[in-house]
Amino acid sequence: MKLTPWQELTRELHQPAPTKIILFVADGLGGLPLEPDGKTELETARTPNLDHLAAQGVTGLSQPVGPGITPGSGPGHMALFGYDPIANEIGRGVLEALGIDFPLERSDVAARGNFCTVDEAGRVVDRRAGRIPTEKCIELCRLLQENVRVDEAEVFVAPVREHRFVLVIRGENLGDHVSDTDPQRTGAEPLDPIAEDPASERTAQIVARFVAQAKELLKDHHPANMLLLRGFSKHPDLPTMTEIYGLHAVALAVYPMYRGLAKLVGMRVANAGKSLADQVAALKREWEQGDFFFIHYKYTDSTGEDGDFRAKVQRIEEVDAVIPEIMALNPDVFIFTGDHSTPSLLRSHSWHPVPVLLVAKSCRPDEVREFGERACARGGLGLIPACQLLPLALAHAGRLRKFGA
Amino acid sequence: MKLTPWQELTRELHQPAPTKIILFVADGLGGLPLEPDGKTELETARTPNLDHLAAQGVTGLSQPVGPGITPGSGPGHMALFGYDPIANEIGRGVLEALGIDFPLERSDVAARGNFCTVDEAGRVVDRRAGRIPTEKCIELCRLLQENVRVDEAEVFVAPVREHRFVLVIRGENLGDHVSDTDPQRTGAEPLDPIAEDPASERTAQIVARFVAQAKELLKDHHPANMLLLRGFSKHPDLPTMTEIYGLHAVALAVYPMYRGLAKLVGMRVANAGKSLADQVAALKREWEQGDFFFIHYKYTDSTGEDGDFRAKVQRIEEVDAVIPEIMALNPDVFIFTGDHSTPSLLRSHSWHPVPVLLVAKSCRPDEVREFGERACARGGLGLIPACQLLPLALAHAGRLRKFGA
Numbered sequence: 083m084k085l086t087p088w089q090e091l092t093r094e095l096h097q098p099a100p101t102k103i104i105l106f107v108a109d110g111l112g113g114l115p116l117e118p119d120g121k122t123e124l125e126t127a128r129t130p131n132l133d134h135l136a137a138q139g140v141t142g143l144s145q146p147v148g149p150g151i152t153p154g155s156g157p158g159h160m161a162l163f164g165y166d167p168i169a170n171e172i173g174r175g176v177l178e179a180l181g182i183d184f185p186l187e188r189s190d191v192a193a194r195g196n197f198c199t200v201d202e203a204g205r206v207v208d209r210r211a212g213r214i215p216t217e218k219c220i221e222l223c224r225l226l227q228e229n230v231r232v233d234e235a236e237v238f239v240a241p242v243r244e245h246r247f248v249l250v251i252r253g254e255n256l257g258d259h260v261s262d263t264d265p266q267r268t269g270a271e272p273l274d275p276i277a278e279d280p281a282s283e284r285t286a287q288i289v290a291r292f293v294a295q296a297k298e299l300l301k302d303h304h305p306a307n308m309l310l311l312r313g314f315s316k317h318p319d320l321p322t323m324t325e326i327y328g329l330h331a332v333a334l335a336v337y338p339m340y341r342g343l344a345k346l347v348g349m350r351v352a353n354a355g356k357s358l359a360d361q362v363a364a365l366k367r368e369w370e371q372g373d374f375f376f377i378h379y380k381y382t383d384s385t386g387e388d389g390d391f392r393a394k395v396q397r398i399e400e401v402d403a404v405i406p407e408i409m410a411l412n413p414d415v416f417i418f419t420g421d422h423s424t425p426s427l428l429r430s431h432s433w434h435p436v437p438v439l440l441v442a443k444s445c446r447p448d449e450v451r452e453f454g455e456r457a458c459a460r461g462g463l464g465l466i467p468a469c470q471l472l473p474l475a476l477a478h479a480g481r482l483r484k485f486g487a
Numbered sequence: 488m489k490l491t492p493w494q495e496l497t498r499e500l501h502q503p504a505p506t507k508i509i510l511f512v513a514d515g516l517g518g519l520p521l522e523p524d525g526k527t528e529l530e531t532a533r534t535p536n537l538d539h540l541a542a543q544g545v546t547g548l549s550q551p552v553g554p555g556i557t558p559g560s561g562p563g564h565m566a567l568f569g570y571d572p573i574a575n576e577i578g579r580g581v582l583e584a585l586g587i588d589f590p591l592e593r594s595d596v597a598a599r600g601n602f603c604t605v606d607e608a609g610r611v612v613d614r615r616a617g618r619i620p621t622e623k624c625i626e627l628c629r630l631l632q633e634n635v636r637v638d639e640a641e642v643f644v645a646p647v648r649e650h651r652f653v654l655v656i657r658g659e660n661l662g663d664h665v666s667d668t669d670p671q672r673t674g675a676e677p678l679d680p681i682a683e684d685p686a687s688e689r690t691a692q693i694v695a696r697f698v699a700q701a702k703e704l705l706k707d708h709h710p711a712n713m714l715l716l717r718g719f720s721k722h723p724d725l726p727t728m729t730e731i732y733g734l735h736a737v738a739l740a741v742y743p744m745y746r747g748l749a750k751l752v753g754m755r756v757a758n759a760g761k762s763l764a765d766q767v768a769a770l771k772r773e774w775e776q777g778d779f780f781f782i783h784y785k786y787t788d789s790t791g792e793d794g795d796f797r798a799k800v801q802r803i804e805e806v807d808a809v810i811p812e813i814m815a816l817n818p819d820v821f822i823f824t825g826d827h828s829t830p831s832l833l834r835s836h837s838w839h840p841v842p843v844l845l846v847a848k849s850c851r852p853d854e855v856r857e858f859g860e861r862a863c864a865r866g867g868l869g870l871i872p873a874c875q876l877l878p879l880a881l882a883h884a885g886r887l888r889k890f891g892a
Contacts (some may be wrong), residue, residue, distance in 0.1 A: 114851055119541060122851070147890055148493050149875035150882030151500070167891070168492060177892045313892075429848070432890055433882040434851050439843035455851055456867075465869040 085168035087308035089326050089474040091165075091485060092453030101414035101479040103329070103374045104365075105471075107162060108401055109155070110383030111420025112436040114427045114457060116391055118259055123382075123391055123426060125454035126439060127398035131405035132418065132439065134454040139441030141450045142463025146422050152433045158421030159343045163376075164327070165320065170347065173258070173315020176288045179248045180342020184318055186250065192283055193240070194313045195247040197222060197306035201457045204271050204308075209264070210245045211306040222306055225245050230295045235288050246400060249292070249311060257282030260289055262312035272310055283316070297360075322348025323374065327476055332372035340378040349376060362404050369411055377408075385432075386424030394426050415478045416441045417471060418453075435465055442478035489574035493807040494731050495876040496890060497569075501733035506777045506819035506884040507585035508734070509770075510876075512567060513806055514560070515788030516825025517841040517860060519832045521796055526830060528787075528796055529842060530859035531803075535820035536810035537823065537844065537858040544821075544846030545823045546855045547868025549876060551827050557838045562648070564748045568728065569877030577751065578663070578720020585747020587646055591655065591722055596663045597692055599645070599718045600710035602627060609676050609713075614669070615650045616711040627711055628652050635700045638888055640693050654697070654716060654771030662687030665694055667717035727753025728779065732881055737777035738764045745783040754781060765808050774816055782813075788836075791829030799831050820883045821846045822876060823858075840870060 085093070146153040147167050151195045156177050157167035175192035186192060190198030195218065199208040214222075219241045226239040235253035242248060249412050253447055259278035264273070275293070277286035287313065288313035300307050323331045325348070333344030334354040349370065354364045368375070379401055385394035409416065419438035437458040459465075466474075476482045490498070518528035539887065551558040552572045561582050562608060569847035580597035591745055602624065604613040619627075624646045631644040634797070641656035647653060664683035670676070682691035705712050728736045730753070738749030739759040746756045755777065759769045773780070784806055790799035814821065824843035827836050842863040853867030864870075871879075881887050 112851075114849065118852065144871075148496065149871070150493070150876065150878035150880070150887060151496055152882065152887065152889045152891050168496065170890055174892045189644040425849075432849070433879070433887070434849075456854060457852055459867050459869075460865065465871075 084166055085321070085326065086469055086472060089164060092473050092482060094327045095483045095485055095486055096476060097483050098328060099126060099480040101373065101481065102369070103163065103415040103475050103479050104377065104408065104413040104417065105375070105475070106379070106408070106416070106418045107159070108379045108382040108398070108418070108420050108429065110386045110422060110424025111396065112425070112432070114423045114425035114434065116427055121453050123386070123394040124398055125180065127402065128404040129394045129398060129453055131402045133451065135405070135416070135418070135441050136453040136457065137451045138440055138447070139439055140445045140448050140463055141437065141439050141453065141458045143191065143435035143458050143461070143465050144419050144438040145435045145465055145467045146468045150433045152431050153422045154431065155339060155421060156343065159340065159466035160421070162421055162471065163323065163347045164469050164484050165347065166469060170318060170320060172318055172343070175248070175314025176316040176317060177339065177342070178242060178246070178313070178343070179250060181241055181339035182242055182248060182343065183338040184238070184248060184250060187219025187252065188317045188319055189252070189254070189256065191251045191256050191314055191316055193249045193311045195249050196264065196310045197245045197247070197312050198308050199305040200272070200308040206265060206268050206270060206272065206308070207303060209268060209310065213244045216241065216243050218306065219244060219247060220301045222300065222303060225299055226296055229299055230292055232288050232291050234284070237292055239343055245306065251285065251288055253288070255281070255423070256285045256288070258285065258314045258316040260286045260314040263289070264310035264312040272308060276313070314480065318346060320347055322356065325350055327472065329373045329374040331374040331376060331380070332368050333376045334364050334368070335376070336361065337376035337380050344376055347456030358400065358404055362407050365408065366411065383424045384418065386426050387429055389426050389429040390427040414442060414480070415475045418477055419471070428482070438463060438466065438471065439473070440474065440478070444478050462484050489571055490726070490731065491569070492569045492791055493872055493875060494569060497723065497878050497887060498731045500888045500890055501531060501881060501886055502735060502888050504885040506778065506886065507774070508820040508880050508884050509782065509818040509822065509825045510780070510785070510880070511562070511782045511813070511815065511821070513784045513787040513803070513823070513825050515791045515829025515836065517828025517830070517837070517839050518799065519830035519839070521832055527860050528791070528799040529803055530861065532800045532807065533857055534803060534807040536807045538770060538856065540810070540821070540823070540846050541858040541862065542856045544844055545850045545853050545868055546842065546844050546863045546866030547871050548822050548840035548863050548866070549871055549873045550840045551873045555838045557836050558827045559836065560744060561748065561824060564745065566799065566873035567750045567824070567826055567876065569723050569732070570725065570752065571874060575723060575725060577723060577748070579718025580653070580720040580746065581722060582707070583718070584655060586744035587645055587647055587653060588743040588746065589643070589653060590656060592657065592867050593722045593724055594657070594659070596656045596661050596721055597718055598654045598716040600654050601669065601715045602650045602652070603713050603715050604681040604710040605713040611670060611673050611675060611677065611713070611715070613710060614673060614715065618649045619711050621646065621648050623711065624649060624652060627705065628707060630704055631701055634704055635697055637688070637693050637696050642697055646861065647787070650711065653795065656690065656693055658693070660686070661690045663690065663719045663721040665719040666690045668694070668698060669715035677713060680716070689756065712837070716736070723751060726751055729753055732877065733886065734777040734779040735777045736781060738781045738783070739769050739773070740781070740783035741766065742783065742785050746777040749781055763805065763809055764888055768810050770813065771816065787825065788829045790832055791831050794831050794834040796831040819847060820880045822880055824876070843868060843876065844869065845876070845883070849883050
């Protein structure tokens with residue numbers, strides 16, 4: 083855990099105020115044109131409400147991690163919550179556990195698991211066991227959960243999807259510096275889990291015993307006749323947004339991973355239903371119960387990952403349509419951005435900076451009148467590191483005292 | 488040696504890809520208008536090819552070291568190679584040795600030397616010995632090389648130009664923290680070399696013995712009747728571009744100092760001939776033998792240092808003319824910039840940021856349609872630290888994995 087210089091300052095300078103901040107994250111918002119001279123998804127979409135806010139507020143481009151660095155959802159959100167995304171990397175095991183809403187405790191060690199196929203000599207021939215159906219995964223997780231017994235620790239085996247599952251080890255004083263058993267290639271045998279520091283010796287022993295028993299239990303379940311583990315990690319135990327910013331933050335997210343990321347920074351996770359309309363209804367319901375609201379919208383990312391330019395445009399228009407209902411609550415600060423870009427052209431997350439919009443009474447207006455990548459590049463916020471947006475929001479919300487006399 | 492945060496990340500995230508990157512450095516590229524409302528050298532030059540690329544790619548202004556900091560060639564290039572130019576300062580002795588293609592070994596200690604004039608009392612009256620002709624310098628270096636004998640170390644005295652030479656001390660376990668003997672002013676006696684740490688005690692003794700013998704050998708060679716030494720330094724032993732970025736880099740530079748700087752970061756230095764045409768021919772010849780190509784063009788800097796605005800304009804046009812031949816190779820990423828500005832108005836390097844242009848399929852286009860200082864100030868890259876250009880190039884070349892899950 084390491085605070086950014088801005089967090090060190092906001093921790094010292096934050097003051098109470100009867101103000102409310104909304105952070106709307108349209109996942110994977112930024113895009114690219116399909117043709118060299120074309121428009122991006124956001125530039126193509128009809129977004130009268132966001133354009134209106136762009137004219138009213140200040141815009142810019144948010145850089146999630148750094149130049150050329152393509153962030154996963156973890157670092158992308160950590161940065162938007164104001165945390166240094168490099169110093170606070172969230173382990174893959176923890177992220178996977180958060181993604182299935184597993185009630186992770188601070189001392190748990192989590193790992194991402196794959197069922198895999200090994201040949202008679204024990205060498206991995208398919209790292210994903212032919213992507214077994216999720217039902218099979220559930221069945222095998224139950225088999226392991228009910229039959230594996232490891233002294234000194236509780237072990238949880240929870241299904242994710244297809245060949246993927248989460249292993250959680252619960253016990254006292256378990257370090258998480260254990261090497262992956264996944265050799266990351268076929269033709270090799272699964273690796274032994276090795277402790278990378280003395281505090282993780284016991285964890286490595288527990289993992290080894292778990293793997294040995296699982297191997298025996300799975301041997302007749304071809305193609306899922308073995309498992310691989312990676313990304314051993316613990317809850318990062320971050321200082322909360324209340325401690326650093328004095329905010330009582332509420333998360334309104336449909337997908338478990340984003341609820342989990344919000345929990346890591348101390349947000350209260352409200353029941354946000356299943357759709358954007360549900361989330362907006364939840365926002366209204368929760369409005370008096372917090373002063374910072376994180377709304378997460380997934381489909382701008384998933385349509386980008388599908389390479390479906392038109393669908394991403396539609397999803398952006400869908401978001402635009404709910405903006406008036408949100409703004410009717412009169413937030414003191416409204417931020418609209420993404421955690422990273424997901425251009426349909428690339429069918430994946432990318433390193434390109436993300437359009438950002440901040441509306442508040444104390445905004446110094448810029449000349450930007452529409453919300454899009456090219457327009458935001460001329461905006462008053464410039465190219466701003468994502469982790470600096472939160473201190474800026476606090477300032478506009480009257481929540482930061484003067485620094486120095 | 489200290490990696491930037493981006494280098495730490497790229498070292499971890501780089502992945503192989505069958506892609507090629509070209510970095511074209513027009514030395515001292517940035518300029519200033521001669522009249523307050525006039526155009527810079529680059530804005531004046533007819534550059535249809537660079538303008539075309541500016542329309543196609545993304546532009547910005549590259550900041551070599553920091554605001555107001557005028558870089559020498561060392562830091563200017565270190566930054567473009569992605570290295571922190573402040574943490575990785577290259578010593579003057581090493582730079583001078585690189586500048587004459589001296590085959591410096593990792594354990595050598597190099598210093599820059601000046602022949603100087605001292606009066607009868609031994610006080611420096613001319614730090615440059617009246618800028619003796621280079622032939623005289625060669626003759627005196629030979630005199631020293633053949634006659635000075637120092638136990639425990641080999642000593643090399645190599646001429647540079649006029650009063651300048653390089654001293655290289657080769658031996659075991661020689662520290663390079665030795666103070667300058669150059670008092671940096673006339674009227675003072677040359678200083679004794681002092682070890683600034685225990686590891687450099689022996690080096691200081693060797694230097695003292697060298698100076699004592701040289702004093703005796705030079706005494707009848709007025710005006711070059713003494714010498715001054717400064718900038719004792721060793722090869723910085725940097726991690727290579729292959730280690731940090733996974734790149735096999737090839738340098739195509741005519742001038743020795745730039746070849747030397749490229750060697751410091753592990754580039755292979757190809758025979759690039761004597762002219763820009765030779766360099767382009769070498770680029771074609773080497774195209775299959777590397778994935779990163781550094782082309783250095785000197786004359787945009789030297790014309791700027793001469794204060795010759797017209798000549799600098801011509802040199803820029805000369806460079807523009809070879810661009811189509813380079814782009815015909817279809818590099819996946821093409822970066823065109825300078826290592827610093829050298830405005831003819833100032834007749835010297837300056838701190839002004841440098842126009843930069845990046846072309847790749849995954850560029851998010853900006854509104855800039857021409858390549859010049861004012862246009863680039865509105866470009867999509869914004870004001871970008873020079874050392875962030877390389878990670879960005881890697882991303883566009885598909886050579887960086889996602890960070891975090």
